[in-house]
Amino acid sequence: MIFDRLKRFVVVLDCPEAASPPVFSSGESVAGRVVLELSGEARLGALQLHAQGCAKVHWTESRSAGSSTAYTQSYGDQVDFLSHRQTLLAPPDNGDITVLQAGRHEFPFTFQLPETLATSFEGKHGSIRYWIKAKLHRPWASAKRAKKEFTVIEPIDINTPALLAPQAGAKEKLARAWYCNRGLVSVSAKIDRKGYTPGEVIPIFAEIDNCTTRTVVPKAAIIQTQTFIARGTKKQKKSVVASIVGDSIAAGKREVWHGRALKIPPVGPSILQCRVIHVEYALKVCIDIPGTSKLFLELPLVIGTIPLHPFGSRTSSISSQYSVNIDWLRLGIPEQPEAPPDYSSVASSEGCIEALAPPCQDVPSNALEGSFFAYIQEFRFRPPPLYSEVDPNPPSESNSRPRCMTC
Structure with a gap:
């Protein structure tokens, strides 16, 4: 009989690791095959594939209306994320029946997931599920169905x-x-x-x-x-x-x-x-x-x-x-180290007054404080020359003559 000849009918997904469950994300391609094993020659009809993913919610609430009257109200909704249909084995155009010999037969398939999906979820009042169904039509017998579920995980990058x-x-x-x-x-x-x-x-x-x-x-x-x-x-x-x-x-x-x-x-x-x-x-x-x-x-x-x-x-x-957002462009490390500033530009009276003044409102008060700013600033200027007892620039003889007090 036809029932005895169909030994195995399953949906297999291609995964990098066979032991791990299939996991995908939006925009990826899903590939696999429908495996059909027959113990003898069999006459078959169409083989159809349907991939679906949706979010469903449902719950009921009981309400009392008076001392003895109560009624139950149901709530439910559904959102479809995926609906893909594909025919893997089609009957001949002349209306004949496809005949397959005994053994193992594989029908590959592939499709791409949409760009907008939701992560798989199982909750008390709802779920988000994804699955692939294969349906095999057979003459003079009921259709055979196979189902394979897979998981979708939408990436959430916390580095934002x-x-x-x-x-x-x-x-x-x-x-x-x-x-x-x-x-x-x-x-x-x-x-x-x-x-x-x-x-x-x-x-x-x-x-x-x-x-x-x-x-x-x-x-x-x-x-x-x-x-x-x-x-x-x-x-x-x-x-x-x-x-x-x-x-x-x-x-x-x-x-x-x-x-x-x-x-x-x-x-x-x-x-x-x-x-x-x-x-x-x-x-x-x-x-x-x-x-x-x-x-x-x-x-x-x-x-x-x-x-x-x-x-x-x-x-x-x-x-x-x-507790501040540091402006990386403003504190960027220059390609060529700058020369150290002159003492007059650092220790001038105007600079001292500005240093003691309250910070500007558009710059955080503690943005330039702490060890982190010192770590950035140490790359901005070249180090000062090494200390030496010998003056590398001795004064000339004209500059060393004593000046006359009467001049």
């Missing part, structure tokens, strides 16, 4: 000015208990940049002032927020992916975090360009105050896929230390 910018914030809260003021709790926190990749460590710099009569406990966590959008309604799901707990702060004391480390676990990247599904991250610093609500400070994060370059890491740490 927006994601290398430091993030900082401050908040305070008046602790109350039974209509009595217990004091003020304030927190200020800062991280060196906005973009990170899984496996990196986020150094947290924070100051917590506890001016209350109670002991408070500082905490920090990375929060993932999944947002599902359908018919103008949003559904969110928040979860903690990593957290740390600091030491207790007694009443009237201050705690300082000098780069408290919080490691990012292996989580999916941020999804910001999909219309129905968003995946966002944030660093949340929390102060647990007994007897009242907690104090929260939130700093945005973006989890990327392209890690920080070594040069970007150095510049980002410097910018976070001085």
Whole structure:
């Protein structure tokens, strides 16, 4: 029978490493083959290929209308990213049936992904999936189907000015208990940049002032927020992916975090360009105050896929230390070292007055301070000549004669 002759029918994707799952990004070419193994001669119809990728969201909400009446409302939406169809085996033009001999038969295929895609995702109320389906038509039998899923990861490069910018914030809260003021709790926190990749460590710099009569406990966590959008309604799901707990702060004391480390676990990247599904991250610093609500400070994060370059890491740490954006064109290293300036141009009275004057508004006050500017400036001027006891330019005899006081 025909059913017995079809031993194997699968979709295989070409990957550099056979053991690793197939992963692609937008604009890349997807190549593979449909493998068909027959135990005997078989008469077959058309073999069609369909590649599809979409984002789907769906959830239900129960609402009560009165004491005994309730109804359920459903929300759902879909966005298609990919739809490619291809015929790998077509029946002859005269309407006859294609006959294949026993053995292994491969039908290669290739297609290019669109330039706009979203990263694969699996959530509680939605998903973003990509797959390839092969459909084999057979006379006097039901069609045979094979399916192969693949993963899409959209690259997010954190080596961009927006994601290398430091993030900082401050908040305070008046602790109350039974209509009595217990004091003020304030927190200020800062991280060196906005973009990170899984496996990196986020150094947290924070100051917590506890001016209350109670002991408070500082905490920090990375929060993932999944947002599902359908018919103008949003559904969110928040979860903690990593957290740390600091030491207790007694009443009237201050705690300082000098780069408290919080490691990012292996989580999916941020999804910001999909219309129905968003995946966002944030660093949340929390102060647990007994007897009242907690104090929260939130700093945005973006989890990327392209890690920080070594040069970007150095510049980002410097910018976070001085909290300024250094103009690299203005502080560029010249090709030929300049001669050192004259003493008169450095120590003139006008120069001293300008040095003591407040800095110009269009230049950051601390842009030319610190060891980094000294490191750049040491390449701008040639070093002074070596010290010697012998004068290399002795005075001439005419210049050495004593002048007459009466002249």
